[in-house]
Amino acid sequence: MKFLINLGLLLLLAVVLVVWVALPWPGVLALVLLFAAWLAATRRGRQTASVTGVGVSTLRQRLGSSAVIMIGTAGVVGVLVALLAMGEGYAETLRKTGSADTAIVMRGGSASEVMSVLDRDSIVVIPQAPGIARDAKGDPLASPELVVAANLPVRGGGPDDEGSVQLRGVGDRAWEVRPNLKIVAGRKFETGRRELVVGKSAQQQFAGLDVGKTVKLGSQEWSVVGVFASGDALESEIWGDADTVASTYRRGSSRASVTVKLADPKAFDTLKAALAADPRLKVDVDTTLHYFSKQSEGTAKVIRAIGITVGMIMAIGAAFGALNCMYAAVAARAREIATLRAIGFGGLPVVIAVMLETMLLALAGGVLGGLVAWLLFNGYSASTLAAGSVGKLSFQFVVSPQLLWDGLKWALAIGFVGGLFPAVRAARLPVASALREL
Amino acid sequence: MKYFHLIWAALFRSKTRTILTLLSVIAAFLLFGMLDAVRTSFDQAGQSANGARRLQTGSKLSFIQTLPQSLDAQIARVPGVKSVAYANWFGGAYQDPHNQVFSFAVSDNYLDQYPEIEVSAEARKAFAETRTGILVGETLAKRFHWKIGDKIPLQSTIFPQRDGSKSWNFDIVGFMHAKDKSAGWYDQLVLMHWKYFDEGTPYNRGTVGWYVTSVSDVNQADRVARAIDALSANSDHETRTQTEQAATANWMKQMADIGLIVGSIMGAVFFTLLLLTGNTMMQAVRERTSELAVLKTIGFSSRAVMALVLAESVLLLVLGGAIGLALASVLIPIVSAGSGGMLNLPSVGAGSWALGLTLMVAIGLLVGAPPAWRAMRLNIVDALAGR
Numbered sequence: 001m002k003f004l005i006n007l008g009l010l011l012l013l014a015v016v017l018v019v020w021v022a023l024p025w026p027g028v029l030a031l032v033l034l035f036a037a038w039l040a041a042t043r044r045g046r047q048t049a050s051v052t053g054v055g056v057s058t059l060r061q062r063l064g065s066s067a068v069i070m071i072g073t074a075g076v077v078g079v080l081v082a083l084l085a086m087g088e089g090y091a092e093t094l095r096k097t098g099s100a101d102t103a104i105v106m107r108g109g110s111a112s113e114v115m116s117v118l119d120r121d122s123i124v125v126i127p128q129a130p131g132i133a134r135d136a137k138g139d140p141l142a143s144p145e146l147v148v149a150a151n152l153p154v155r156g157g158g159p160d161d162e163g164s165v166q167l168r169g170v171g172d173r174a175w176e177v178r179p180n181l182k183i184v185a186g187r188k189f190e191t192g193r194r195e196l197v198v199g200k201s202a203q204q205q206f207a208g209l210d211v212g213k214t215v216k217l218g219s220q221e222w223s224v225v226g227v228f229a230s231g232d233a234l235e236s237e238i239w240g241d242a243d244t245v246a247s248t249y250r251r252g253s254s255r256a257s258v259t260v261k262l263a264d265p266k267a268f269d270t271l272k273a274a275l276a277a278d279p280r281l282k283v284d285v286d287t288t289l290h291y292f293s294k295q296s297e298g299t300a301k302v303i304r305a306i307g308i309t310v311g312m313i314m315a316i317g318a319a320f321g322a323l324n325c326m327y328a329a330v331a332a333r334a335r336e337i338a339t340l341r342a343i344g345f346g347g348l349p350v351v352i353a354v355m356l357e358t359m360l361l362a363l364a365g366g367v368l369g370g371l372v373a374w375l376l377f378n379g380y381s382a383s384t385l386a387a388g389s390v391g392k393l394s395f396q397f398v399v400s401p402q403l404l405w406d407g408l409k410w411a412l413a414i415g416f417v418g419g420l421f422p423a424v425r426a427a428r429l430p431v432a433s434a435l436r437e438l
Numbered sequence: 439m440k441y442f443h444l445i446w447a448a449l450f451r452s453k454t455r456t457i458l459t460l461l462s463v464i465a466a467f468l469l470f471g472m473l474d475a476v477r478t479s480f481d482q483a484g485q486s487a488n489g490a491r492r493l494q495t496g497s498k499l500s501f502i503q504t505l506p507q508s509l510d511a512q513i514a515r516v517p518g519v520k521s522v523a524y525a526n527w528f529g530g531a532y533q534d535p536h537n538q539v540f541s542f543a544v545s546d547n548y549l550d551q552y553p554e555i556e557v558s559a560e561a562r563k564a565f566a567e568t569r570t571g572i573l574v575g576e577t578l579a580k581r582f583h584w585k586i587g588d589k590i591p592l593q594s595t596i597f598p599q600r601d602g603s604k605s606w607n608f609d610i611v612g613f614m615h616a617k618d619k620s621a622g623w624y625d626q627l628v629l630m631h632w633k634y635f636d637e638g639t640p641y642n643r644g645t646v647g648w649y650v651t652s653v654s655d656v657n658q659a660d661r662v663a664r665a666i667d668a669l670s671a672n673s674d675h676e677t678r679t680q681t682e683q684a685a686t687a688n689w690m691k692q693m694a695d696i697g698l699i700v701g702s703i704m705g706a707v708f709f710t711l712l713l714l715t716g717n718t719m720m721q722a723v724r725e726r727t728s729e730l731a732v733l734k735t736i737g738f739s740s741r742a743v744m745a746l747v748l749a750e751s752v753l754l755l756v757l758g759g760a761i762g763l764a765l766a767s768v769l770i771p772i773v774s775a776g777s778g779g780m781l782n783l784p785s786v787g788a789g790s791w792a793l794g795l796t797l798m799v800a801i802g803l804l805v806g807a808p809p810a811w812r813a814m815r816l817n818i819v820d821a822l823a824g825r
Contacts, residue, residue, distance in 0.1 A: 064716075064717045064720060065717055067717075068714050068717045071710055071713050072710045072714060075706040075710040078706060079703050079706050109535055109598070111529075111531070111535055111536065111538065111595040112595075114502060115529055115595045148500060148502060148503070150499065150500050151498065151500050161688070162678075163688075164500060164501060167500075218674075218676050219498075219672060219676050310473075313465050314465070314706075314710075317462045317464075317466050317707075317710070320458045320459070320461040320465070321458075324714075325717070327458070384692070385689075390500070
């Protein structure tokens with residue numbers, strides 16, 4: 001009998017958790033409202049409210065175990081939110097780099113810009129395709145660009161501590177197809193000179209990238225003349241004149257990609273069809289939004305999987321901790337609960353009250369954990385070698401409201417698991433023998 | 439040791455509580471085992487004796503820049519160099535361009551530089567004789583169900599062939615197996631002939647991605663590295679030579695600050711664990727107050743009682759921790775296999791066990807200290823009277 005009840009509880013638990021994970025926020029809100037109405041309106045609801053009130057008021061006498069539930073849940077939520085915020089920040093940085101009204105053309109079959117090579121002829125042909133926006137003079141807004149990597153000393157590192165930064169060789173059009181990019185210090189480089197403008201994040205990552213200083217690319221001296229900001233992945237790059245970069249890297253007149261401004265987002269299909277139909281070209285075209293989102297996909301997925309795995313293991317640990325504490329709490333309050341039952345309180349209010357108490361503690365822990373994660377990690381900078389790029393990519397953790405909400409849902413789930421079994425035990429306490437222990 | 443039974447009985451006096459606490463400890467150390475394996479795999483990448491004996495020479499400009507193949511003969515003549523091989527990045531993908539496969543186009547003597555990679559004599563022979571032959575890492579072959587003798591097409595995401603086609607045809611002639619865990623990623627690699635590659639594509643034009651040099655004397659590695667770099671100083675293809683160890687460590691550092699991430703997670707986990715087990719031990723001692731008083735009455739010294747309580751808490755942690763770490767060593771190979779070769783984690787090593795055991799004992803002593811102190815100071819008369 002007891003075994004069957006436990007089995008039933010486990011099944012119930014599994015079902016509730018599955019539904020809970022899938023439940024969107026309006027569903028949760030409806031559930032909470034429904035529950036509040038039940039508490040206020042029905043006789044059993046009011047009984048539950050008063051039993052919960054007694055339980056909550058005695059929390060202070062059980063400070064140790066209450067803290068275990070709270071801190072345990074806070075730890076789970078904090079770590080989970082921080083790890084997911086890392087994945088979110090990474091994906092967000094790359095997503096922001098692209099837009100729906102610009103497209104990138106690369107050699108067919110190239111997984112990323114660095115791997116693509118477009119010869120001189122293609123670079124002349126591509127901008128003539130239909131669907132590309134044109135300036136006042138009627139010239140197409142298309143920017144052929146060369147993407148290579150450069151080794152530079154890492155800021156704050158030892159003499160031999162070099163990192164890789166993505167170097168983009170561009171022409172004047174590069175600024176026009178990316179209007180969000182602003183020079184925040186110094187000036188743009190001059191065509192034909194060994195001058196660099198550096199992204200804000202690149203400047204923070206690498207030594208010597210300050211306006212007025214020179215850096216060595218291989219055996220050549222390049223001077224840094226400006227800093228740009230764009231708030232996206234481009235900020236981790238350094239830019240120079242395309243022809244000068246090409247000669248340093250012995251790339252001749254070839255380029256890696258052509259970024260074009262579309263006449264309007266719907267013109268993409270026209271452009272794609274035209275490029276595919278041109279027998280002179282073997283190229284792939286994609287909107288930059290899709291291209292950059294795709295680059296982040298793999299890594300973001302891995303980070304998310306790691307976050308959820310770590311969160312799961314921690315949550316299991318925390319749930320056992322909560323179970324332990326609530327069993328102890330129920331045991332300590334056995335007489336009190338038996339008395340309530342004796343004077344006419346039903347089993348259900350006792351079950352709900354114990355669960356409510358656990359879930360409130362877990363919720364408080366979840367809020368605490370989310371808050372700590374938000375305070376510590378929102379905007380926290382990290383860097384990695386991004387997939388599809390050849391340089392260090394800086395990104396900032398984003399603790400979004402959605403993540404905090406997910407964290408709270410996890411907290412409540414832990415509270416539910418931790419409260420269910422002790423609650424059932426509390427309700428099943430034989431009244432007579434519990435009272436006799438006086 | 440003669441009190442072990444007593445400690446064991448005390449520990450399982452309240453079964454539910456002890457088992458629930460144990461499960462929490464197990465979860466914490468399971469996580470510790472897995473994360474520490476990740477950290478170790480990052481730390482130990484390239485940290486083998488072979489890694490210190492090999493030098494990697496790449497372009498000083500950046501790792502994507504190539505070097506002329508003529509450097510091969512020059513490097514071979516540098517005093518202290520035992521042998522030199524070279525390789526190029528092929529950028530292969532199988533079936534789908536996003537299904538990327540680590541693939542190098544290598545010189546004929548490339549494998550001689552890597553004694554830790556096991557390739558059967560027949561496979562070596564077949565590889566030498568087949569122009570389009572490739573050697574495939576075991577894990578990779580398993581992932582795609584490749585067999586020796588299979589003809590497979592690989593797309594290169596960087597190098598099209600002369601006719602513009604991206605698809606290259608290869609014959610699988612043998613498998614590679616890494617004897618040493620630190621070279622484990624060779625199990626996922628494809629090696630092809632540099633000659634076949636160079637002749638097949640118009641884009642490479644006799645260049646080499648990087649050189650791998652074995653030095654005769656490890657202590658001379660720095661000097662040899664400088665001598666190699668001096669060969670091309672002030673040319674348009676300056677080089678940068680590092681030991682494989684240093685180069686790998688540098689890559690790992692650029693990937694992510696794993697130490698910090700693992701450290702913060704474990705900090706949160708152990709802080710929680712401290713609180714949780716501490717609470718359990720406090721409860722355990724509180725409800726046994728009268729039993730402890732009886733022990734003292736029948737002649738146990740205050741110190742002995744303190745030691746009993748401390749031993750109990752250490753036993754709780756070590757028991758749970760050991761199960762957790764054991765569980766991690768069982769789970770890690772499953773996770774590695776399940777990821778289809780994406781993750782290649784070493785099992786829980788002796789270092790992790792040592793660190794884990796130290797943590798278990800330390801946490802055990804820490805959480806045992808307050809209740810043990812309480813047990814030692816216990817006044818027999820008060821305790822027996824229930825005051």
